[in-house]
Amino acid sequence: MTYCIAASIDEGLVLVSDSRTNAGIDNVSSYSKMHVFDTPADRKLILLSAGNLATTQAVLEQLHRDKVKEAEVNLNNVECLSAAANYLGQVSVEKQKQHKEAAGQNAFDPSASFILAGQINHETHGAFMIYPQGNSITTSANTPFLQIGEIKYGKPVLDRFLKPETSLNEAARCCLVSMDSTVRSNASVGPPIELLIYRKDSFKLDEYYCFQDDDAYMLGLRRQWEDQLREAFAKLPMLDKKYVKPLIAKL
Amino acid sequence: MTYCIAASIDEGLVLVSDSRTNAGIDNVSSYSKMHVFDTPADRKLILLSAGNLATTQAVLEQLHRDKVKEAEVNLNNVECLSAAANYLGQVSVEKQKQHKEAAGQNAFDPSASFILAGQINHETHGAFMIYPQGNSITTSANTPFLQIGEIKYGKPVLDRFLKPETSLNEAARCCLVSMDSTVRSNASVGPPIELLIYRKDSFKLDEYYCFQDDDAYMLGLRRQWEDQLREAFAKLPMLDKKYVKPLIAKL
Numbered sequence: 001m002t003y004c005i006a007a008s009i010d011e012g013l014v015l016v017s018d019s020r021t022n023a024g025i026d027n028v029s030s031y032s033k034m035h036v037f038d039t040p041a042d043r044k045l046i047l048l049s050a051g052n053l054a055t056t057q058a059v060l061e062q063l064h065r066d067k068v069k070e071a072e073v074n075l076n077n078v079e080c081l082s083a084a085a086n087y088l089g090q091v092s093v094e095k096q097k098q099h100k101e102a103a104g105q106n107a108f109d110p111s112a113s114f115i116l117a118g119q120i121n122h123e124t125h126g127a128f129m130i131y132p133q134g135n136s137i138t139t140s141a142n143t144p145f146l147q148i149g150e151i152k153y154g155k156p157v158l159d160r161f162l163k164p165e166t167s168l169n170e171a172a173r174c175c176l177v178s179m180d181s182t183v184r185s186n187a188s189v190g191p192p193i194e195l196l197i198y199r200k201d202s203f204k205l206d207e208y209y210c211f212q213d214d215d216a217y218m219l220g221l222r223r224q225w226e227d228q229l230r231e232a233f234a235k236l237p238m239l240d241k242k243y244v245k246p247l248i249a250k251l
Numbered sequence: 252m253t254y255c256i257a258a259s260i261d262e263g264l265v266l267v268s269d270s271r272t273n274a275g276i277d278n279v280s281s282y283s284k285m286h287v288f289d290t291p292a293d294r295k296l297i298l299l300s301a302g303n304l305a306t307t308q309a310v311l312e313q314l315h316r317d318k319v320k321e322a323e324v325n326l327n328n329v330e331c332l333s334a335a336a337n338y339l340g341q342v343s344v345e346k347q348k349q350h351k352e353a354a355g356q357n358a359f360d361p362s363a364s365f366i367l368a369g370q371i372n373h374e375t376h377g378a379f380m381i382y383p384q385g386n387s388i389t390t391s392a393n394t395p396f397l398q399i400g401e402i403k404y405g406k407p408v409l410d411r412f413l414k415p416e417t418s419l420n421e422a423a424r425c426c427l428v429s430m431d432s433t434v435r436s437n438a439s440v441g442p443p444i445e446l447l448i449y450r451k452d453s454f455k456l457d458e459y460y461c462f463q464d465d466d467a468y469m470l471g472l473r474r475q476w477e478d479q480l481r482e483a484f485a486k487l488p489m490l491d492k493k494y495v496k497p498l499i500a501k502l
Binding site: 032035036037038039060063064067152153154155156157159160161169170172173174177181184185195196197205206207208209210217220221224225226228229230231232233234235236237238239240241243244245246247248249250251 | 283286288290311318403405407408411412435436446457458460468472477479480481483486488490494496497498501
């Protein structure tokens with residue numbers, strides 16, 4: 001499994017990903033799911049990937065090859081993020097199809113999802129989630145984040161706190177808490193946790209973090225979040241018997 | 252969809268369920284998923300249900316009929332909770348099979364899950380989760396709760412705070428927060444929210460609550476939880492650039 005988050009907010013982008021992959025619970029490895037492309041100075045593009053590892057690697061390789069051989073459409077010449085998302089969707093569908101059609105592979109699932117985030121030229125920064133079918137969606141003012149992989153455990157904290165006006169530092173902590181809840185609840189999501197903060201119009205990727213399992217900052221964040229949740233919890237209004245209603249055995 | 256929780260802790264049981272059912276997003280109804288049986292004074296049994304509504308209703312009806320006609324095995328005469336769970340599993344499998352075999356119904360899913368909780372005679376109180384296949388599991392000291400339905404959104408808060416030694420009042424609030432997070436994140440889980448607290452060895456079901464959407468206690472709980480999470484959030488250790496690592500474009 002995998003868990004990746006992209007927050008696209010007023011100040012820029014926050015991208016977080018785990019690094020655990022597995023082909024069955026007895027076959028666990030560690031692979032980065034945050035991929036950065038070497039592009040011209042007018043653009044910064046970051047890709048997060050989830051799903052079949054062979055597919056995501058094949059897609060990455062193709063994106064790289066297209067760039068090197070200066071294909072008609074490649075990440076170095078697409079005009080905007082949505083065009084990049086379309087192109088990525090096409091490559092993804094093509095790679096999935098190749099493997100899906102292999103003889104005797106009917107039960108096998110080659111599907112993969114991606115988040116493509118960044119900024120191209122004078123366009124606003126942004127993020128797109130590309131479905132296995134190749135189509136894509138972007139964020140909105142109401143939902144300024146995208147998730148791929150094991151999305152449910154970590155969604156409530158994003159729903160509650162992530163707004164377009166949230167600061168980058170706060171959004172980063174929000175995404176790390178979301179990731180931490182997921183790591184705790186699903187053994188197939190795990191460290192190292194990668195975090196990249198992109199300040200809009202900076203065209204710099206110089207705020208990159210990589211937290212190992214025993215990282216002091218992550219341990220501190222986790223401990224403090226737990227302690228404070230515990231305090232918050234203890235202060236919740238007590239249930240009072242004055243609210244009790246009669247219960248009638250129905251059967 | 253549905254979300255039900257059963258906490259089986261030292262002081263007794265906490266049971267929480269939502270009431271939304273749907274047959275497609277355009278066909279939403281409200282049904283209680285907390286079912287209490289009229290049993291002899293030596294036992295209290297509560298059933299929570301998730302999955303196909305026709306199946307759960309057919310199962311409930313059968314349990315009721317077996318009791319009325321004093322069948323060889325019924326909820327009034329089973330010796331212990333695990334025997335009751337076995338019996339329920341058999342009835343559930345039988346009811347699912349009936350409908351599964353109906354002609355032309357191959358794409359249709361009649362499966363249902365249950366949690367059976369309570370206390371019988373001198374045995375310790377407890378809870379069992381019955382899978383669609385009819386087998387069942389109970390709680391443990393490490394995991395003193397069971398969930399059915401839409402379980403993921405509300406699991407982190409249970410993982411963090413629910414322990415065997417948690418008080419009933421605190422466990423009830425923990426389950427309500429878990430339910431509230433789920434209602435917020437999944438539109439197919441909704442009020443009224445039912446809550447039942449059973450104190451061990453009491454053989455009384457007199458702490459029953461039913462919270463509508465605009466219930467003052469639930470609104471207060473939600474607001475206070477949000478406010479305090481927000482405070483907790485603001486206090487989390489800031490990300491510091493001293494942790495920054497070099498990021499190398501890989502592609």
